[in-house]
Amino acid sequence: MQILDGKIVANAVKEKVIADAIEHKNGNGHTPHLAAILIGNNGASETYVTSKIKNCADVGFKSTLIRFDENATEQEITEAVIKLNEDEDVNGILVQLPLPKHINEASIINLINPSKDVDGFHPISVGKLVQGLETFVPATPLGIMLMLEHYQIETSGKHAVVIGRSNIVGRPMSILLSQNTQYGNCTVTLCHSRTKDLEKICAGADIIVAALGIPGFLTADMVKPGAVVIDVGITRVADSSKKSGFALKGDVDFENVAPKCSFITPVPGGVGLMTIAALLKNTLAAASTKK
Numbered sequence: 001m002q003i004l005d006g007k008i009v010a011n012a013v014k015e016k017v018i019a020d021a022i023e024h025k026n027g028n029g030h031t032p033h034l035a036a037i038l039i040g041n042n043g044a045s046e047t048y049v050t051s052k053i054k055n056c057a058d059v060g061f062k063s064t065l066i067r068f069d070e071n072a073t074e075q076e077i078t079e080a081v082i083k084l085n086e087d088e089d090v091n092g093i094l095v096q097l098p099l100p101k102h103i104n105e106a107s108i109i110n111l112i113n114p115s116k117d118v119d120g121f122h123p124i125s126v127g128k129l130v131q132g133l134e135t136f137v138p139a140t141p142l143g144i145m146l147m148l149e150h151y152q153i154e155t156s157g158k159h160a161v162v163i164g165r166s167n168i169v170g171r172p173m174s175i176l177l178s179q180n181t182q183y184g185n186c187t188v189t190l191c192h193s194r195t196k197d198l199e200k201i202c203a204g205a206d207i208i209v210a211a212l213g214i215p216g217f218l219t220a221d222m223v224k225p226g227a228v229v230i231d232v233g234i235t236r237v238a239d240s241s242k243k244s245g246f247a248l249k250g251d252v253d254f255e256n257v258a259p260k261c262s263f264i265t266p267v268p269g270g271v272g273l274m275t276i277a278a279l280l281k282n283t284l285a286a287a288s289t290k291k
């Protein structure tokens with residue numbers, strides 16, 4: 001069994017981003033700039049966005065964080081997105097999800113200029129992804145693809161099972177794994193909460209991507225010997241032994257599943273780090289294609 005080490009791969013991606021950002025700046029004097037909008041007090045969102053901003057500084061990007069409290073109106077968020085669309089210095093815009101219930105997520109995402117859509121959530125980005133055209137690919141699935149590439153995981157003709165059908169991970173992941181590319185050449189089954197015989201489907205899989213957000217969901221009996229297991233879960237579970245008061249738990253029962261796998265990602269230290277590296281890569285791409 002080999003660990004797919006998010007730290008190693010994310011650092012390799014970030015080193016390349018740093019070098020390319022320097023070249024970009026030397027070429028036109030412009031520093032890549034990511035703007036993030038964070039609404040409310042969701043603890044996990046707060047952690048993710050703080051990390052995204054810190055990582056921008058690590059690779060020499062500019063960043064702007066715009067915060068709104070939980071009661072912000074859709075009009076206020078709309079105006080903030082429009083202003084960032086118009087700001088020529090800003091290359092990438094992300095609105096951290098989930099949004100408070102009273103704000104229409106689709107309407108806000110639709111407002112982002114597709115040329116600044118570094119999350120790849122805008123319908124134009126999604127449409128291009130489905131058609132195999134060049135576009136911004138959502139950061140978590142892109143990070144997983146970069147990991148498969150780094151470890152040269154064979155995907156041709158393999159059966160991949162993706163558990164979870166979110167727009168952020170499951171759906172784009174299923175598309176990327178089924179495209180006719182070197183690291184995405186699988187037969188894909190997309191499973192979700194209504195899937196019958198999920199255990200049986202998983203047990204036949206060569207590659208499993210668990211992205212449903214239920215800690216420890218994927219157990220050893222659901223995994224074929226030699227399978228590749230990618231754990232996207234990152235749920236906060238109360239843990240009084242930790243200073244923060246919580247531990248991060250993946251969707252995979254790592255202790256019992258790992259010995260059966262050929263490759264597996266840990267939590268933390270796996271996919272989470274790749275998500276941020278992929279976002280930086282997208283932001284650099286947005287800066288490089290700026291007209």
Ligand code: GUN
Pocket residue numbers: 094095096097098119139140168275
């Ligand atoms: N919430 C969970 N993952 C993501 C992500 O990749 N981007 C944004 N904007 N929100 C998220």
